[in-house]
Amino acid sequence: MADRLTLPDTLKTTTLFQSTPLHLDSGATLSPVQVAFETYGTLNADKSNAVLIAHALTGDQFVASPHPITGKPGWWDRIIGPGRLIDTDRLFVICSNVLGGCMGTTGPSSLNPATGIAFGLDFPVITIRDMVRVQMGLVDDLGIDRLQAVIGGSMGGMQVLEWLATYPDRLHSAVALATAARHTAQNIAFHEVGRQAIMADPNWQGGGYYADGDSPLKGLSVARMTAHITYLSEDALTRKFGRNLQSRDAPTFGFDADFQVESYLRHQGSRFVERFDANSYLYITRAMDYLDVADEHGGRLADAFRRAAHVRCCVMSFSSDWLYPTSENKAIVHALNAAGVPVSFAEIQSDHGHDAFLLDVPGMDSMLKGFMTAAAKARGLRL
Amino acid sequence: MADRLTLPDTLKTTTLFQSTPLHLDSGATLSPVQVAFETYGTLNADKSNAVLIAHALTGDQFVASPHPITGKPGWWDRIIGPGRLIDTDRLFVICSNVLGGCMGTTGPSSLNPATGIAFGLDFPVITIRDMVRVQMGLVDDLGIDRLQAVIGGSMGGMQVLEWLATYPDRLHSAVALATAARHTAQNIAFHEVGRQAIMADPNWQGGGYYADGDSPLKGLSVARMTAHITYLSEDALTRKFGRNLQSRDAPTFGFDADFQVESYLRHQGSRFVERFDANSYLYITRAMDYLDVADEHGGRLADAFRRAAHVRCCVMSFSSDWLYPTSENKAIVHALNAAGVPVSFAEIQSDHGHDAFLLDVPGMDSMLKGFMTAAAKARGLRL
Structure with a gap:
């Protein structure tokens, strides 16, 4: 817990x-x-x-x-x-x-x-x-x-x-x-990806993670990252980050957050899971899709x-x-x-x-x- | 294996x-x-x-x-x-x-x-x-x-x-x-979400899943679902699926694929992982982002x-x-x-x-x- x-x-x-x-x-x-x-x-x-x-x-x-x-x-x-x-x-x-x-x-x-x-x-x-x-x-x-x-x-x-x-x-x-x-179908599709990310996290345990074990934070973080892209415009992303690298030098040729936009998204994901429950995310997105x-x-x-x-x-x-x-x-x-x-x-x-x-x-x-x-x-x- | x-x-x-x-x-x-x-x-x-x-x-x-x-x-x-x-x-x-x-x-x-x-x-x-x-x-x-x-x-x-x-x-x-x-920053962002979905799958094991154990199929599937939305237009999704339900009756008030678009995306994810390697997905998306x-x-x-x-x-x-x-x-x-x-x-x-x-x-x-x-x-x- x-x-x-x-x-x-x-x-x-x-x-x-x-x-x-x-x-x-x-x-x-x-x-x-x-x-x-x-x-x-x-x-x-x-x-x-x-x-x-x-x-x-x-x-x-x-x-x-x-x-x-x-x-x-x-x-x-x-x-x-x-x-x-x-x-x-x-x-x-x-x-x-x-x-x-x-x-x-x-x-x-x-x-x-x-x-x-x-x-x-x-x-x-x-x-x-x-x-x-x-x-x-x-x-x-x-x-x-x-x-x-x-x-x-x-x-x-x-x-x-x-x-x-x-x-x-x-x-x-x-x-x-x-x-x-x-x-719309596209709205539902983006939410469904988020739900699938949460449900794919083995810590989710069919929603029964409260009693013991860890919460599905990684899945919830991916869900948040996906949704977050839809909250911003392409222009805003370009203005804010463009193709700027984290370091001012060349790319690292690795899988760490090389671009600023990657680092930003990871940050959005990790901050979000501190204050939100994965099952609530499932239920609330479902309510929106049903509307x-x-x-x-x-x-x-x-x-x-x-x-x-x-x-x-x-x-x-x-x-x-x-x-x-x-x-x-x-x-x-x-x-x-x-x-x-x-x-x-x-x-x-x-x-x-x-x-x-x-x-x-x-x-x-x-x-x-x-x-x-x-x-x-x-x-x-x-x- | x-x-x-x-x-x-x-x-x-x-x-x-x-x-x-x-x-x-x-x-x-x-x-x-x-x-x-x-x-x-x-x-x-x-x-x-x-x-x-x-x-x-x-x-x-x-x-x-x-x-x-x-x-x-x-x-x-x-x-x-x-x-x-x-x-x-x-x-x-x-x-x-x-x-x-x-x-x-x-x-x-x-x-x-x-x-x-x-x-x-x-x-x-x-x-x-x-x-x-x-x-x-x-x-x-x-x-x-x-x-x-x-x-x-x-x-x-x-x-x-x-x-x-x-x-x-x-x-x-x-x-x-x-x-x-x-x-663009938005292109990179969508790819990064896919990579994070793969890396969040505990089966990924830092990329070392080939030797033993299962592959990160769930993470790869989520990555594919996210990307797939970007391959279609909102109009095409609306024309193809709209808000059509899987059954002709009322929604199920559950988390199974209720809407046809959900079922379609899940299908895209599960078919994809039969023929693709998760690490290849990481490397190829990275190459595209670096371009x-x-x-x-x-x-x-x-x-x-x-x-x-x-x-x-x-x-x-x-x-x-x-x-x-x-x-x-x-x-x-x-x-x-x-x-x-x-x-x-x-x-x-x-x-x-x-x-x-x-x-x-x-x-x-x-x-x-x-x-x-x-x-x-x-x-x-x-x-």
Whole structure:
């Protein structure tokens, strides 16, 4: 158990679905469900200033505070905080670890109450909508009737779409960044390679590695490396690394990391496994692959958003994102328009690829700021 | 040794570099070098009808005859044969397994004469130019002064570029398909993920798996799956598989191959490991990553082709190829033009992605046919 992910004792959690179990899309149920979450700022008296942030595949609840394992700043620390774009002096920001995750919310590494040992592959396969059901439970638990906004990029954006489809009455506004309403064959293919890399690691042991032995860190690292390439653009890789060698001299004619891009990828892989669970990676990628919001609503995406006509929406894509390109984001915008949902859309120019939504991209900031301010004003909320 | 690649006894080989060792770009030497090759048709009296085909990363010498392990037709059987586009009733076609390969040419799985056991990682790291040096040795051995053509796609095209740069006097014409004169950071990144997948497999044993134990088949399979995605276009994947499920019913909510694209990728991985050696995959991808034809000639690609002004060249790219896109092929064409080399170029429309050069793409066939006929006529050769 030496390399098993150890969570700090200080995680903020709540326990939900104790008397009524959580009904999952698969038909399975879960009870209870622990939810680990962080909040920033103060909920106002009429509970009208709450903003829910939905994190991406490898994100977590530490959106604006240091990560307890890595010590790094929150993944959207730049955007969220006192006086920042999402101003926690005025807004109450909530971010919870997704169902299936590994930072304190119930997932495959949690203890299965039926057996007293970790779920492993006995954990039920979940969907993005299941993740949102748990978030809804948390929002209820906090006594919030209507979120001022739900905001997310990438898989976070997928959760935003499921909020719009499933709980539109609980939303005043919604922001989806760099996302898609369903995974393409290529998206699924890249995820499947990652899953196969994990399952090929003998330490994986059919998902039962928690009890004893080492974790499948090498497989998880390869999975991360593969995915990481899809998060960057070819231009960004060329600008950042090109064919630069690690040493300034000639190549070594060996298999050590000779090129800077190799060293960078290996680093991404080895840092990732310090804070992530391999089975969670399997479950969360599976949830993303299963997503097909249109299919869940009879095959027409607009029908998913029919009850959301009162929700102010904002969608942004990034010009060099080839994972969830502008075309996929535009399909969402078209469906929202067809459903009569007010939506602002822009393709933000950036050569950072998919990861742009996490980075300092001025065009995104100004659009997000304008949208947030107008949405607050429409509700009589001062930002 | 149960799953070690076993080559048939009937392989056609020759032994070169016996008295004079092969000097490699790394500074190392190899002696002797065994070359496994196939020929089709008959060399004419003045030895003017020889065409050398250079194979791609996972190709081999069985370009127009059944593969001895898989039993499948040659990888360019459609193009090469009696009465076919490259007509072996008139041309003498040679195709040799590359240096570092695993189908009979000296590579990491060959016996190291210094130790009497397989090289493994004691095999020197090689370059594309080293592969071409060995091909040159074979051409000399066959007594051919000037090849009517050297033809290759992908890594085969890289070899064509090195022929133009290193042995232009031995060429009458050259055809490079779907290729690049250097690997980009993204190209290197995808290869590095594949190498890491192999090295993460405990069966790899630092490359020393030949002596005993199992081969790193799982790692090699993951490497193949990753690379395979880059050989196809997103459109081709969508057209072929979309989000189609294996069964016609609902998803299984499990980790078996639920989507057809998953099953397809797993199949690609498992078929590949039956006929390929993991260490060869490491060495050949490394050679591709090291390729930078301009860098080898002072930094200006045109300078690489300065001595090739008499060689008739043809370059083709494929519109949906994102591995070696049209821009990379055009860079080659610009350099050839700048060096005064006559070159025909076309971007062939196809949604098959990089693999288009291996498939039945009419635009490619007609251009190749026209070029081959004109080049033969210019030399007084009747096709």
